[in-house]
Amino acid sequence: MAAEPTIPVTVLTGYLGAGKTTLLNRILSENHGRRYAVIVNEFGEIGIDNDLIVDADEEVFEMNNGCICCTVRGDLIRIIEGLMKRKGTFDAIVIETTGLADPAPVAQTFFVDDDVRARASLDAIVTVVDARHILQRLEDSHEAEEQIAFADVILLNKIDLVDAQELERVRQRIRAINAQARLHETQNCVVPLEEVLERGAFDLDRILEIEPNFLSEDDHEHDDAITSVSLRSEAAIRPELFMPWLRMLTTNQGQDILRLKGVLAFPDEEQRYVVQGVHMLLDGDHQRAWKPEEPRTSRMVFIGRNLDPATLQQGFEACAVRAA
Amino acid sequence: MATTAADSPLIQRHGRHVELEAAPTALLWLGTNAAVTLGDGRLCWIPDGEDAQPVPVHGGAILSACRHPDGTAIVTGGDDGQICRVSPDGAVTQLGHFPRKWVEHLAASPASGLLVAGVGKEAIAWTRGADAPSHRYAVASTIGGLALDAKGKRLAVAHYNGATLLYGTNPDSGRVALAWTGSHLACTLHPEGRFLLTALQETGLHGWRLADLRDMRMSGYTAKTRSFSWDRKGKWLATSGDAAAILWPFDGKDGPMGKAPLLRAERKGALVTQVAFHPKDEVLAVGYGDGIVALARLADENTLLLDTAGAPVATLAWNDAGTRLGWGCEDGRVGILNMDARA
Numbered sequence: 001m002a003a004e005p006t007i008p009v010t011v012l013t014g015y016l017g018a019g020k021t022t023l024l025n026r027i028l029s030e031n032h033g034r035r036y037a038v039i040v041n042e043f044g045e046i047g048i049d050n051d052l053i054v055d056a057d058e059e060v061f062e063m064n065n066g067c068i069c070c071t072v073r074g075d076l077i078r079i080i081e082g083l084m085k086r087k088g089t090f091d092a093i094v095i096e097t098t099g100l101a102d103p104a105p106v107a108q109t110f111f112v113d114d115d116v117r118a119r120a121s122l123d124a125i126v127t128v129v130d131a132r133h134i135l136q137r138l139e140d141s142h143e144a145e146e147q148i149a150f151a152d153v154i155l156l157n158k159i160d161l162v163d164a165q166e167l168e169r170v171r172q173r174i175r176a177i178n179a180q181a182r183l184h185e186t187q188n189c190v191v192p193l194e195e196v197l198e199r200g201a202f203d204l205d206r207i208l209e210i211e212p213n214f215l216s217e218d219d220h221e222h223d224d225a226i227t228s229v230s231l232r233s234e235a236a237i238r239p240e241l242f243m244p245w246l247r248m249l250t251t252n253q254g255q256d257i258l259r260l261k262g263v264l265a266f267p268d269e270e271q272r273y274v275v276q277g278v279h280m281l282l283d284g285d286h287q288r289a290w291k292p293e294e295p296r297t298s299r300m301v302f303i304g305r306n307l308d309p310a311t312l313q314q315g316f317e318a319c320a321v322r323a324a
Numbered sequence: 325m326a327t328t329a330a331d332s333p334l335i336q337r338h339g340r341h342v343e344l345e346a347a348p349t350a351l352l353w354l355g356t357n358a359a360v361t362l363g364d365g366r367l368c369w370i371p372d373g374e375d376a377q378p379v380p381v382h383g384g385a386i387l388s389a390c391r392h393p394d395g396t397a398i399v400t401g402g403d404d405g406q407i408c409r410v411s412p413d414g415a416v417t418q419l420g421h422f423p424r425k426w427v428e429h430l431a432a433s434p435a436s437g438l439l440v441a442g443v444g445k446e447a448i449a450w451t452r453g454a455d456a457p458s459h460r461y462a463v464a465s466t467i468g469g470l471a472l473d474a475k476g477k478r479l480a481v482a483h484y485n486g487a488t489l490l491y492g493t494n495p496d497s498g499r500v501a502l503a504w505t506g507s508h509l510a511c512t513l514h515p516e517g518r519f520l521l522t523a524l525q526e527t528g529l530h531g532w533r534l535a536d537l538r539d540m541r542m543s544g545y546t547a548k549t550r551s552f553s554w555d556r557k558g559k560w561l562a563t564s565g566d567a568a569a570i571l572w573p574f575d576g577k578d579g580p581m582g583k584a585p586l587l588r589a590e591r592k593g594a595l596v597t598q599v600a601f602h603p604k605d606e607v608l609a610v611g612y613g614d615g616i617v618a619l620a621r622l623a624d625e626n627t628l629l630l631d632t633a634g635a636p637v638a639t640l641a642w643n644d645a646g647t648r649l650g651w652g653c654e655d656g657r658v659g660i661l662n663m664d665a666r667a
């Protein structure tokens with residue numbers, strides 16, 4: 001039996017008051033021709049009645065799977081399985097998390113649970129950031145930084161409440177934490193929804209656009225605990241070296257690695273290999289054929305704490321096919 | 325085992341298929357009348373030899389179902405927060421409504437007349453004859469499973485980091501807390517109440533011998549166990565979650581501790597999703613993730629193919645007399661096997 005296509009899942013994070021509810025109400029009320037099942041943490045905040053809105057409990061528990069930092073959201077496993085019984089009544093799922101939620105258990109749920117993986121796939125983590133308050137939040141909240149670090153898409157919202165200089169400081173700060181996410185600057189979360197929802201492979205391609213080390217050292221006026229490291233190689237990557245290297249890296253440094261993503265060119269392989277990970281968990285697959293005009297550049301992005309760009313680059317390069 | 329999809333399945337000679345337009349979530353029997361609950365909120369009665377008779381019951385999906393303790397109706401729990409009693413004549417009566425909650429678990433006992441629903445972090449009980457909730461028990465996290473013993477008094481509630489044992493007919497019941505790290509997704513009590521087994525998120529079972537609360541681990545499964553079935557003597561517990569039906573021995577006082585399980589109806593590369601012991605004979609019905617349904621004899625390795633490949637088998641049940649076996653697959657295919665007809 002052919003595997004059925006999986007339902008795309010968008011995770012919405014952001015600190016209290018950043019504008020998540022505004023975005024959710026748009027998703028629920030706009031005439032976009034798609035039907036979304038929405039999992040919310042506080043039903044009362046949503047002004048719309050819809051039988052595809054589900055209350056979540058944010059029940060996080062530890063897995064006994066030998067993976068020391070592995071926590072998952074039990075309620076999501078349950079809710080997604082339950083929603084699948086009404087399949088055909090919705091096209092995609094949006095999960096709202098509380099402002100204080102750590103995104104790791106949500107993301108890990110989609111890596112760990114086989115039944116969830118068979119039916120749903122994490123499409124993107126979207127983080128709504130309040131331009132006016134984010135710098136303060138980053139000083140006093142660990143979660144605000146993690147939510148930016150985990151994001152595939154960032155909505156830098158309420159930009160009308162800050163001046164140009166302040167906005168530039170916020171941009172730089174976000175980029176220092178997460179150089180890879182797609183950044184949209186908005187007022188009232190006004191952004192075309194197709195830029196946020198069901199992004200699919202689009203955002204994986206994003207890592208190919210990033211210039212490694214485009215941030216020079218003096219951009220770091222704040223010593224952010226979380227940083228991004230981008231790696232690239234023009235030479236093909238040997239899977240027999242790359243896989244053990246990545247496994248070793250995530251085993252040893254998994255607690256510090258919040259997210260990793262890569263698009264890889266293996267020798268004599270027509271397909272692009274894509275890999276992504278959260279902490280110690282990895283998931284990789286052949287995605288699609290390289291296009292004829294597409295340069296076969298391999299790229300990796302790591303976002304996390306205590307990342308040493310030189311060591312990572314060295315390790316990555318050691319996996320490349322050496323020039324004859 | 326020799327069963328392959330190419331064999332002629334028994335249902336072609338001694339049964340029939342009924343195609344429903346939604347995913348079956350449970351199949352239960354009242355005599356020879358099958359009730360199939362569906363993901364679109366309907367319950368479908370399939371009386372012997374007659375057409376399916378759908379009854380709209382819930383606004384969303386029916387997530388749980390059991391027989392009413394009085395044996396004359398089905399009780400359903402929905403993602404619309406309702407608990408309903410559905411009679412074969414099509415009458416629907418609401419027994420409870422918990423707005424914005426999902427009713428994911430139901431258990432009932434004809435012996436004690438008790439009906440219990442798992443609604444979020446509460447087990448809600450109806451005592452014999454009650455048409456509104458009688459009392460409730462709160463646990464610390466969302467309920468993963470409910471189970472009653474054969475007398476219908478001992479109630480087990482599985483949840484995160486363990487399970488809780490109660491007397492379900494007593495509103496002031498004392499409770500026994502059984503701790504084990506992890507998410508416990510389903511549970512079953514030995515008919516005599518000697519053992520409690522739960523299914524874990526990480527796969528495998530955890531068990532407690534209730535006489536001394538000794539822990540047991542039963543591991544080695546490739547997928548989560550979702551289906552349990554006790555044989556009529558309480559000697560074997562059949563479980564899903566691997567390429568074979570895994571049967572644990574419970575005849576001695578130590579249960580399966582230190583003993584190997586019996587494996588039946590193994591199919592390489594397939595996954596057993598449902599198991600159901602015949603109510604009288606040592607025969608086990610097995611449903612797989614690829615839609616195959618087979619019958620396995622405990623005494624030997626023989627199996628009999630009942631249905632061909634299709635969508636995963638989601639529910640499987642014998643009627644009380646053991647004369648009908650019914651199953652439902654995720655694509656809406658229902659199979660009804662008539663054992664009376666088997667010459």
